[in-house]
Amino acid sequence: MNTTVAATSLQEARATFDAVFAEFAEGAGERDLSHENPIDLVRALTDAGFGRLRVPVELGGFGVDLPTLFELLAQAGEADSNVPQILRGHFTTVEILRHTEDQETAAYWLRKVAAGAVLGNAQSELNGAPFETTTKVESVDGQHLVSGTKFYSTGSLYADYIRVAVADDKGNRRFSVVPARHPGVAHLDDWDGIGQRLTGSGTTVFDRVPVEDHGELGRYKEDLRSLNSFVQLVHLANLTGIARSLVAETAAVVQGRSRTSLHALSDKATQDPDVLGVVGRLYAHRFTADAVLRKVSEALESAETADTPEAFAQAYIETSAAQVALIDIVLEAANLAFHAGGSSTARERAHLDRHWRNARTLASHNPVIYKPRVIGDYVINGTGPVNGYDRGRASAAADN
Numbered sequence: 001m002n003t004t005v006a007a008t009s010l011q012e013a014r015a016t017f018d019a020v021f022a023e024f025a026e027g028a029g030e031r032d033l034s035h036e037n038p039i040d041l042v043r044a045l046t047d048a049g050f051g052r053l054r055v056p057v058e059l060g061g062f063g064v065d066l067p068t069l070f071e072l073l074a075q076a077g078e079a080d081s082n083v084p085q086i087l088r089g090h091f092t093t094v095e096i097l098r099h100t101e102d103q104e105t106a107a108y109w110l111r112k113v114a115a116g117a118v119l120g121n122a123q124s125e126l127n128g129a130p131f132e133t134t135t136k137v138e139s140v141d142g143q144h145l146v147s148g149t150k151f152y153s154t155g156s157l158y159a160d161y162i163r164v165a166v167a168d169d170k171g172n173r174r175f176s177v178v179p180a181r182h183p184g185v186a187h188l189d190d191w192d193g194i195g196q197r198l199t200g201s202g203t204t205v206f207d208r209v210p211v212e213d214h215g216e217l218g219r220y221k222e223d224l225r226s227l228n229s230f231v232q233l234v235h236l237a238n239l240t241g242i243a244r245s246l247v248a249e250t251a252a253v254v255q256g257r258s259r260t261s262l263h264a265l266s267d268k269a270t271q272d273p274d275v276l277g278v279v280g281r282l283y284a285h286r287f288t289a290d291a292v293l294r295k296v297s298e299a300l301e302s303a304e305t306a307d308t309p310e311a312f313a314q315a316y317i318e319t320s321a322a323q324v325a326l327i328d329i330v331l332e333a334a335n336l337a338f339h340a341g342g343s344s345t346a347r348e349r350a351h352l353d354r355h356w357r358n359a360r361t362l363a364s365h366n367p368v369i370y371k372p373r374v375i376g377d378y379v380i381n382g383t384g385p386v387n388g389y390d391r392g393r394a395s396a397a398a399d400n
Helices: 010-034 039-047 066-079 082-086 088-099 103-114 227-255 273-306 309-340 342-346 353-363 368-381 388-399
Strands: 119-122 136-140 143-150 161-167 173-179 185-187 204-210
Touching (some): 010 353, 066 082, 066 227, 066 273, 088 227, 136 161, 143 161, 143 173, 227 273, 227 353, 309 342, 309 353
Parallel strands (some): 119 161
Antiparallel strands (some): 143 204, 185 204
């Protein structure tokens, strides 16, 4: 972990971000084929200050607003859509720390993030009931130790610390922070999804791993209603980045073609009206994604300012509507791109297939099939969306 961050201003940091994004983009397709984890590039990005974007200024961060954060995540997703996914758990934890009632713990960890620390996530387990965890934290000779197995532990392979969902000996659920490089932590990197292959989203095994100082994060405030929308917006920013990349990469394919099809109206691909129409439709999808992302990120920022249950409910409904819309248009764009270059676009060296696979994988998180009903129930009956905290609390109460 780098303990000093060179950039002293957001403007300076953004120039470095752009340079690292360019490096990500240059090798994204080949890394996907060879399964080369971009560990050094992720570290270069976080060393430049990317991880401290939402850390308050007084604690050493840049203190950016939500629209700025999600725009930068979209830029990261355009370069390599693994990046926002890798850092999703990091930014989620920062958001929780910004709202926690334990100000001492929050300040401790936010200062570490400002110094370059990266936080990973290990929350879900395979084959378990919702909100259930078999991973335990136990007290041995006055020290808290974590043992268990997690899957979907996205970003932990790249992290300095991991926020782990655990249960104590009384069955109470909480989050404990442990060192990611401790000998008792095994990163198996066995994620076998069709997309987002380099996110370190597979199994992590913990064997009596000590909890860090200030490592018992407990619960965040009951009125943190923004978190459900926040975690979904990371995916929407990533999908927007994919839409942008599809325009750029498809345009490059067309510009590099030396021939067209039998029925083409031009001998040059760059003058073929049907091919130009494909690229035009891709641009329209990108334009829509950009506008929707900006709209919902501004809505969540407004809800944070209003700080009322009604405002957060409205922001969640708008985020859900954006999820329904963006998934459809980005998947359509990822399919449409193949029309611009004939069979050559299906070759592995074109790397266009990764955009559909990555978008399809992102679309499978927080399943979109439920969102139209949630939206409709709100519009017709005024029924507010269920908050993740409330759902988890109800589950814990039922178990006890």
